[in-house]
Amino acid sequence: MTRQPKPRRLAGLPRLLSRNADRVAVRRIRWLLVIYGLVLLVVLGQLAHIQIVQADEYADASVRQRERTIELPATRGRIYDRDGDVLATSVEGATIYADPRAYQGGETAEGEIIPPAAEPVDVATALAPILGREVDDLVERLERDAHFVYLGRQLDHEVGREIRDLELPGIGVLAEPKRVYPGGGLAAQVVGFTGIDGDGLQGLEAHYDTVLRGEPGTLLLERAPGGLDIASGVRELLPSQVGTDVVLTLDRDVQHAAEVAVNDAVEQFEAKGASVVVLDVASSEVLAMASTPGFDPNERAQDDAEAWRNRAITDMFEPGSTQKAFTIAAAIEEGLVSPTTELTVQDRIKVGSSTFTDAHPHDESTWTVGEIMERSSNVGTIQIAQQLGDERLDSYLRDFGLGRPTNLGFPGEASGLLMGHEDWWGSSLPTIAIGHGVAVTLIQLANAYATIANDGIAMDPSVVRGTVGGDGRLSPNSPARQREVISEGTAKAVQAMLVDAVSGDMGTGALASVPGYSVAGKTGTARKPAPEGGYSDRYVATFAGFAPAHDPQIVVAVMVDEPYPIWGGIVAAPVFAEVMEAALIARRVPPDGSSPTLPEALVRAQAVLDELAAAEEEDEVADRLGVPIDDPSSPPVGDPASD
Amino acid sequence: MSAPLTTRRPARQREDDRRPELSVVVEPRRRHTLAYALVMILLLGGGVFGAVALNALAAAEAVQARALERQVADSERAYGSLVAEVATLEDPGRIREAALDLGLVPSGPSRHLHLERNLPVDGAVVQAPLPESTPDPLKPVLSAER
Numbered sequence: 001m002t003r004q005p006k007p008r009r010l011a012g013l014p015r016l017l018s019r020n021a022d023r024v025a026v027r028r029i030r031w032l033l034v035i036y037g038l039v040l041l042v043v044l045g046q047l048a049h050i051q052i053v054q055a056d057e058y059a060d061a062s063v064r065q066r067e068r069t070i071e072l073p074a075t076r077g078r079i080y081d082r083d084g085d086v087l088a089t090s091v092e093g094a095t096i097y098a099d100p101r102a103y104q105g106g107e108t109a110e111g112e113i114i115p116p117a118a119e120p121v122d123v124a125t126a127l128a129p130i131l132g133r134e135v136d137d138l139v140e141r142l143e144r145d146a147h148f149v150y151l152g153r154q155l156d157h158e159v160g161r162e163i164r165d166l167e168l169p170g171i172g173v174l175a176e177p178k179r180v181y182p183g184g185g186l187a188a189q190v191v192g193f194t195g196i197d198g199d200g201l202q203g204l205e206a207h208y209d210t211v212l213r214g215e216p217g218t219l220l221l222e223r224a225p226g227g228l229d230i231a232s233g234v235r236e237l238l239p240s241q242v243g244t245d246v247v248l249t250l251d252r253d254v255q256h257a258a259e260v261a262v263n264d265a266v267e268q269f270e271a272k273g274a275s276v277v278v279l280d281v282a283s284s285e286v287l288a289m290a291s292t293p294g295f296d297p298n299e300r301a302q303d304d305a306e307a308w309r310n311r312a313i314t315d316m317f318e319p320g321s322t323q324k325a326f327t328i329a330a331a332i333e334e335g336l337v338s339p340t341t342e343l344t345v346q347d348r349i350k351v352g353s354s355t356f357t358d359a360h361p362h363d364e365s366t367w368t369v370g371e372i373m374e375r376s377s378n379v380g381t382i383q384i385a386q387q388l389g390d391e392r393l394d395s396y397l398r399d400f401g402l403g404r405p406t407n408l409g410f411p412g413e414a415s416g417l418l419m420g421h422e423d424w425w426g427s428s429l430p431t432i433a434i435g436h437g438v439a440v441t442l443i444q445l446a447n448a449y450a451t452i453a454n455d456g457i458a459m460d461p462s463v464v465r466g467t468v469g470g471d472g473r474l475s476p477n478s479p480a481r482q483r484e485v486i487s488e489g490t491a492k493a494v495q496a497m498l499v500d501a502v503s504g505d506m507g508t509g510a511l512a513s514v515p516g517y518s519v520a521g522k523t524g525t526a527r528k529p530a531p532e533g534g535y536s537d538r539y540v541a542t543f544a545g546f547a548p549a550h551d552p553q554i555v556v557a558v559m560v561d562e563p564y565p566i567w568g569g570i571v572a573a574p575v576f577a578e579v580m581e582a583a584l585i586a587r588r589v590p591p592d593g594s595s596p597t598l599p600e601a602l603v604r605a606q607a608v609l610d611e612l613a614a615a616e617e618e619d620e621v622a623d624r625l626g627v628p629i630d631d632p633s634s635p636p637v638g639d640p641a642s643d
Numbered sequence: 644m645s646a647p648l649t650t651r652r653p654a655r656q657r658e659d660d661r662r663p664e665l666s667v668v669v670e671p672r673r674r675h676t677l678a679y680a681l682v683m684i685l686l687l688g689g690g691v692f693g694a695v696a697l698n699a700l701a702a703a704e705a706v707q708a709r710a711l712e713r714q715v716a717d718s719e720r721a722y723g724s725l726v727a728e729v730a731t732l733e734d735p736g737r738i739r740e741a742a743l744d745l746g747l748v749p750s751g752p753s754r755h756l757h758l759e760r761n762l763p764v765d766g767a768v769v770q771a772p773l774p775e776s777t778p779d780p781l782k783p784v785l786s787a788e789r
Contacts, residue, residue, distance in 0.1 A: 075723075084782030086730035092720040157720065182730030235705070245783060256735035468783040515753065585753060605751075 066222045067234065073177055074214030076198055077243030079191055079205075081252040082285075082465055086182055087191050088205065090198075093178030094160020096131065096151040098123075100144045102170030117169035127151065127171070130162055142170075153196055154178040179205075185296045187255050189310035190248070190289050190410075190463065193297035202308050204246065204463070207411045211467060214243030245468035249285035254278055257582030258290035262558075265575045266292050269563035275312040276575060277446040278583050279555040281546060284450055284459035284480055286408070287554070287583060289313075289443070313413045316439035317540045317559060320526030320568065321376045321508075323397075323435030325494055326448060327385050328373055330396035333490045336387045339370040339497055345380040352426030356382055356434070373497040374504045376523065378434045385433030393433060394421035399485040400448040400458070402440055407460040416440045435524060446557035449544045452498070453520075453552035456491035458483050495520050499549045511573035511608065514547055514581045516591035521545015521576060523568035538562045543572035547580050548592035554583045565615055 050058060079088035102117040124138035131138070131152045141149045152159075153176065160173040179194045192203020200209035217240030222233025262274040278288035291311040295303035309315070331337045346364045348357040358379050372380030385393055397403070403418030417439035419428070431437040440448075443461060451458040459480040466476035486494075498520035502509040508523040524542035527535040544557040556579050558572040565571065584591075731737065 078726075080783065084779065085733060086726060089723065089727050089730065091723045091727050157724070180727050182727050183734045184736065186734060186736060247783070253735055256739075260736075260739075472783050474783060581753065 066224070066230070068221045068223050070219040070221065072217035072219055072238075072240045073198070074216045074240040075177060075242045076179060076194070076214060077212040077245040077468075079212070080245060080247045080468070081187075081250045081255070082248060082287075083251065084247070085252045087187055087248065087250070087252070088179065088181050090177045090179055092157050093154040093176050094157055094163070095153045095174040095176040096127075096155065096160065096163055097172050097174065098142055098149050098151055099170045099172070100142050100146055100149055103142055104145075123168050123171065126166055126168060127163065130159060131155070181297045183252070183256075184298060185294045186252065186259065187248075187250055187289070188295055188297050189291050189308065189312075190250065191297070192308075193300055203310065204248070204410070207409065208246050208464070212243045212246060215241035217241070242470070247465040247468060247474055249280070249283075249287065249463055249465050250289070251287045251583075251586055253586040254579075254583045255288040255290060257586070258288040258579045259292070259294065261575045261578040261582075262290050262292045262560075263294075264578075265558075265560055265563070265571065269560060269565070269571050271560045271563040271571070273311060273561040274563075274575070275315070275442050275559045275561075276579055277312050277442050277557045278579060279446050279450045279461060279557075280587075281450055281453045281552045281555055284447060284454075284461045285465070286443075286461055286463045287587070288579070289463070310410065310412070312442040312559075313408065313410050314441070315561075316414050316416055316441055317528070317542070317561070318436050318438065318526040319440050319445055320435040320524030320540070320542060321378075322445060322449075322522045322524035322542050322544045322568075323433070323438070324373060324376065324381045325452060325498060325522050326397055326400050326402075327381055327388070327393065327433045328369060328497070329452065329486050329490055329494045330393060331384045331388050332369075332493055333396070333486045334388060334392060337369045337384055339368065339493045341369050342366050343369065343372065343380055343383055345372065345377055345383065347379065349379045349382055349430070351382065351386075351430045354427040354430070356430055370497045370500060371506070373522075374500040374508075375506050376501070376508050381434050382430040385429055388433075390421040390424050390429050393429060394418070394424075396485070397432070397438070399483075400451060401444050402438065402448065406441075406443055406447055408443060408463055410463060413443075414441050416444055435526060442557050442559050445542070445544050445559075446555055449521075449546060449557060450555040451485050452491050452494050453546040453555055454491075455488040456484055456486035458485045495546075495549060495552070498522055498545060502545065508569040509543060509545065509573050509576075511569060512543055512545060512576045512580075513604075514577050514584065517547045517580075517584060517589075518549035518592050519545055519547045519577075519580065520549040520552070521573075523573060525566055525568045528562070539566035541566060541568040541571040543568050543576045545576060545580075547584060548589065550592055553589045554580060554587065556580045556583065570612075570615055 076090045078086055078090075081087055100120075103120045103123070105116040106114045108114060120139050120142035121135070124135045124142055127133075127138055128135045133152070138151065141151060151171075155178075157175075160175070163171065164173045177198055179198065181188065181191065181193070188203075190203055192205035192207075193201060194205050195201045198213070200206035200212065205212065218236075218238045220234060220236040220238075222230040222235070224230055258276045258278060262276050265271060266274050273292055275291040276288065277286065279285065280287055289310065289312050291309070293304070293307045295307040300308070328337070332339070337343075343366070344364060345358075345367050347360070347362045348355055350356075356378050358375075358377050367375065367377065367380055369380075369384065371377075372384070388396075397418060403416050405413045405415045418432075419437075421428075424432075428437060447458070447461050450461075459482050462477065462480055464477055466474045468474055499518060501507045501522050502512050502519045509519075509521050512519055512521050512523075521543055522545065524540075524544070526540050526542070528538045528540055530536040539562065541560045541563050542558060544555070546552040546555045556576050558575045558579070560568075560571045560575065563571040583589075
């Protein structure tokens with residue numbers, strides 16, 4: 001059988017079919033490629049959207065998820081006294097907090113019940129004895145509707161460790177700097193204190209807050225979702241900068257002696273308050289500045305806020321007879337009088353419509369200027385002031401630093417009150433010449449006496465020596481500016497007169513004597529202005545002076561507010577002696593050879609004890625002591641200042 | 644009419660002329676696939692192991708560094724507490740109270756003697772300089788003398 005040839009028309013069909021299949025496959029492949037391309041474009045687009053458009057947002061989310069920045073609080077700088085003894089420092093304290101909602105239970109988003117972590121009363125019962133608080137008080141805090149409540153702040157580190165060891169649910173412990181004042185109330189009104197957050201609120205803590213506070217640091221960590229640190233992750237530590245230390249001019253020992261002395265004086269003489277300022281003559285640096293009532297900055301919540309005030313800086317008073325030294329110094333400087341110039345002094349003088357009297361009636365006497373100072377004669381001083389005139393007296397008082405702040409660099413310093421001489425009236429000159437109608441702060445009074453002690457050279461007082469940086473070395477403050485108020489000769493003359501005011505037979509400051517040292521100074525007793533105008537029957541007793549008189553090194557000014565008895569020579573002078581003696585010993589000032597023999601000292605001590613015992617009767621004090629005292633009745637009736 | 648005589652070489656001969664000359668083909672080297680794979684596995688394994696080991700070492704160092712930081716922090720805290728404690732113990736008021744509790748009484752007025760030279764107990768005069776005071780490590784350097 002022969003094979004039939006296929007028809008020519010169908011011979012190419014398989015090839016045709018194959019070609020069609022290829023075209024279909026190619027078409028399908030192209031479609032797939034197109035689809036893949038589109039998908040790829042979508043992916044690339046999304047990738048670009050994420051990596052470019054939303055890059056920052058996702059990066060931030062990532063950082064938020066894994067990184068944790070911990071703020072490292074800066075340690076506040078210390079405050080030292082002039083010898084490097086610590087007056088204020090910071091230690092690590094513990095802050096206890098709670099999450100009250102942990103004790104309330106709840107329900108998750110999936111409906112799962114979360115039981116309370118513990119009973120608040122159980123937790124409170126465990127914490128109460130450690131925190132020293134009532135259980136009910138703690139329960140009230142633990143039952144609040146909040147995520148965070150403080151249970152105690154700035155507690156001792158050991159308290160925090162004890163609570164941490166209890167592993168109480170919902171209770172946490174944070175480390176927090178705690179400011180401590182090792183001396184308790186020592187120099188508290190000068191140093192001040194910080195608030196619960198470590199910010200300076202009072203005193204030098206507030207004034208030097210930006211210096212002391214330092215710079216907080218940060219610790220950047222990477223943490224897994226479970227809260228564990230990623231060991232190989234980012235860990236960037238920016239250490240906190242410790243605050244700069246501040247070194248004061250205070251001497252801790254002198255400061256303590258000053259505080260003891262004013263506290264004893266307030267207690268002994270039933271006074272409302274008292275202040276004392278101790279200055280170094282050569283530099284006008286404040287060695288001590290104490291006021292009572294005081295307070296303990298570690299437990300200040302228990303004290304009256306009135307006690308926080310640094311009265312030696314903020315409170316003004318009339319200086320009384322202590323101002324006579326400035327009036328007489330001005331007259332000597334102007335060449336109007338000398339210490340030996342004799343004046344005829346009666347026991348009263350009328351100026352305009354006002355009459356001024358001396359403390360004790362006396363016949364018309366011829367006294368030298370030195371005797372006028374020694375006897376603290378109002379009339380004699382007024383006669384000298386009248387030669388001086390309004391303008392010159394005003395000018396010299398301002399040169400001595402009255403009527404303006406001392407640039408001490410302490411917050412809240414008062415400027416005192418001294419009217420311009422253009423506003424003075426008839427009795428202003430005599431009134432101001434004897435220390436009335438003018439108000440000073442104790443630091444002003446002390447600095448004015450330091451000017452006399454420093455041979456007429458005035459310097460702004462300072463309470464800060466400098467700062468101590470990271471190298472542990474002192475960077476001293478710039479030295480105080482100097483200006484001449486009176487000449488050296490005038491200053492020497494006034495110094496000699498002030499010695500007589502203490503050790504002279506008619507001196508009013510006998511109780512200011514310091515064994516072994518010659519002392520110069522002046523008492524003052526002044527009525528306090530009444531709130532309704534005029535003068536009240538309350539007094540301020542003052543004493544200001546320096547030692548050793550022949551080479552002055554230390555100035556002490558004392559003010560006792562509303563004492564009984566009222567006299568500066570009885571109340572303030574012994575405080576001066578006690579503080580001056582402590583300061584001279586602490587500063588290692590050698591005695592100048594004027595110490596009495598032992599028998600003399602014993603006799604003098606017995607006499608002082610007898611006089612103090614006799615001073616209980618106010619009217620008998622002057623007679624029994626045998627020394628004249630300041631006239632508490634100045635200014636007299638008719639003086640405009642008392643109207 | 645006769646066609647022009649041309650000597651045409653046969654097509655086969657032309658193709659032979661275009662062929663390169665034959666040469667001996669070297670037998671291709673056998674590839675050691677298994678060894679290659681092993682080497683790669685070893686390299687990868689070594690790399691992974693090295694990375695993990697370095698990570699572990701870094702983690703160990705980090706733990707140690709953290710422990711040291713904690714130790715430094717504890718030491719600083721202890722130092723700060725000790726400074727405060729020393730200052731508290733040195734406080735004149737506390738010393739005064741402690742002295743009073745021990746039965747001491749405040750001294751009376753001071754008396755002074757001026758000595759022109761040091762007098763030791765045996766009577767011999769010694770002009771030895773005073774020993775220099777040791778700086779207090781708890782206090783800052785406040786002057787060139789300290």
